[in-house]
Amino acid sequence: xxLTDIMDDVDDVDDYGDNLDIGVGSDEEILDQxxxxxxxxxxIRARLKEMxxxxxxxxxxxxxxxxxxxxxxxxxxxxxxxxxxxxxxADSRSVFVGNVDYGAAAEELEAHFHGCxxxxxxxxxxxxxxxxxxxxxxxxxxxKESAQASLAMSDTLFRGRQIKVVEKRTNRPGMxxxxxxxxGRVAYRYLYSNRRLRYRRGASYSPY
Numbered sequence: 001x002x003l004t005d006i007m008d009d010v011d012d013v014d015d016y017g018d019n020l021d022i023g024v025g026s027d028e029e030i031l032d033q034x035x036x037x038x039x040x041x042x043x044i045r046a047r048l049k050e051m052x053x054x055x056x057x058x059x060x061x062x063x064x065x066x067x068x069x070x071x072x073x074x075x076x077x078x079x080x081x082x083x084x085x086x087x088x089x090a091d092s093r094s095v096f097v098g099n100v101d102y103g104a105a106a107e108e109l110e111a112h113f114h115g116c117x118x119x120x121x122x123x124x125x126x127x128x129x130x131x132x133x134x135x136x137x138x139x140x141x142x143x144k145e146s147a148q149a150s151l152a153m154s155d156t157l158f159r160g161r162q163i164k165v166v167e168k169r170t171n172r173p174g175m176x177x178x179x180x181x182x183x184g185r186v187a188y189r190y191l192y193s194n195r196r197l198r199y200r201r202g203a204s205y206s207p208y
Contacts, residue, residue, distance in 0.1 A: 091169075093140055094139060094147060095151065096167070097109070097163055098164040099162060100161070103133075104137075109122050112153070113150055116147075116150040117142060117149060118143075119146075125137070147167070153165050
């Protein structure tokens with residue numbers, strides 16, 4: 001009886017094994033599935049290549065722009081230093097403007113003094129450490145008559161402030177050599193007559 005039951009269990013196992021389907025397809029079916037995936041993989045690879053080309057193009061453009069900017073800066077003409085006589089003559093055509101708003105731009109000052117005459121240059125002095133404007137400027141006119149006319153602009157309102165305009169004092173060679181130069185190095189903003197605004201930091205300057 002026991003032997004008969006064991007044999008029946010073995011037959012049941014054999015029948016189960018014959019009917020079991022583990023889901024593994026034939027070699028042809030696996031190959032077909034692989035072929036279906038290949039186009040998708042190739043498409044992804046193609047897209048990656050295009051993205052790499054675009055990224056390289058952007059890098060090349062960025063490098064070219066940097067080169068052009070460097071070239072422009074290097075080719076920008078630097079005005080030669082003035083002689084003592086030229087400095088005195090330029091100072092005679094210049095005025096000091098005090099109580100200038102810290103956010104003022106050279107173009108705004110030019111517009112404010114435009115009616116006085118042609119302007120060669122506007123200098124806004126800035127702190128050498130913070131880069132913030134000091135609150136005063138120098139304006140160099142094309143002629144002495146324009147500089148004298150600009151003195152009438154003193155006590156006018158500029159950006160809500162009452163500015164002071166006086167003649168610029170000339171720093172003559174040999175004068176004040178024993179005085180302490182407390183102002184030291186400062187930063188400049190220049191507006192040239194061609195309306196190109198330039199910025200230079202760290203030049204030595206003594207207004208008196």
